[in-house]
Amino acid sequence: xxxxxLTKEKxxxxxxxxxxxxxxxxSSVLVKVNKTTASYYFLRLRELxxxxxxxxxKEIFNGEIEVDESYFGGKRKGKxxxxxxxxxxxxxxxxxxxxxxxxxxxxxxxTTLFGIIKQKVQPDSIVYTDxxxxxxxxxxxxxxxxxxxxxxKFAEEKNHINGIENFWNQAKRHLRKFNGIPKEHFHLFIxxxxxxxxxxxxxxxxxxxxxxxxxxxx
Numbered sequence: 001x002x003x004x005x006l007t008k009e010k011x012x013x014x015x016x017x018x019x020x021x022x023x024x025x026x027s028s029v030l031v032k033v034n035k036t037t038a039s040y041y042f043l044r045l046r047e048l049x050x051x052x053x054x055x056x057x058k059e060i061f062n063g064e065i066e067v068d069e070s071y072f073g074g075k076r077k078g079k080x081x082x083x084x085x086x087x088x089x090x091x092x093x094x095x096x097x098x099x100x101x102x103x104x105x106x107x108x109x110x111t112t113l114f115g116i117i118k119q120k121v122q123p124d125s126i127v128y129t130d131x132x133x134x135x136x137x138x139x140x141x142x143x144x145x146x147x148x149x150x151x152x153k154f155a156e157e158k159n160h161i162n163g164i165e166n167f168w169n170q171a172k173r174h175l176r177k178f179n180g181i182p183k184e185h186f187h188l189f190i191x192x193x194x195x196x197x198x199x200x201x202x203x204x205x206x207x208x209x210x211x212x213x214x215x216x217x218x
Contacts (some may be wrong), residue, residue: 004041004217006033014041019205023177041217046188046213047218053191053198057101059147064096066164067129069108072172072190073181088186093120094164099198102190110134114141117198167197 004011010031017027028038065145074087089108093116094100101120105112114137121127123142129135131149138145146159155162171193175181199205 004044006037008218010123011041011213011217012210013077014038015045015209018042018045019202019209021177035062043185043188044217045209045213046185046192048216049195049209050188050191052107052208052212053195059099060122061095061098061101062125063095063098064126064158065121065128066094066096066136066161067113067117067127068092068168069105069132070166070168070172072186073183088183091116091168092164093117094167096163100164100167101195102194104146104187104190108132108134110137114138115152117143128159130161134207167193168196176196 006014011035014027014033017030022030022041024039025035025169027042028035031038031096055163061123067088069091071089074085090102090107091105091108091113092100100114101115105116110133113134117127121143125143125161127138127143127145129138129147131147131151135145135147148154148156148159148161154160171190174193175189178189195208196205199208
């Protein structure tokens, strides 16, 4: 990755605005740089974050794990089936009290979802899902499976997937401000959401991104 021609001072200001969730367009005005320059710099930051998060994803989850799938983009409303047309499906796993892991998928079949769960979750862990049929395979697996039927209730004591659904809400709220994301860059944006969720402290985010940029961009 080529180093940026921006001064270090302007790069630091752009990093601060990036962490704050400011759009590139607004940041360009505040930092007094070209809009295209700010957009490109933010893209490079997302590429660094994607690499950083990908390198940390060998971690295996254990304990209590919530899993769910969601859809991003597109113009039609709806989560599954016909309403999911033109949307990008993303699968998510959240370790309660810990981190979230997301992966863009081609489909939501049991083969696809169970394959990811087997890669990321330690056997004998407790896996919480909703009543989507693709999770039926978990009933005869090496995992302890609990499901919540959202047609009846959203939580039954510890049986819920509120944590991963909270992540989806945060991610969609963050991405909505960009008024459309090119599909070729969506993988960068969703990993940015993962990074923000896993590093909730703003100062920690600044420290990590500054160190990444220091190696590649300054």
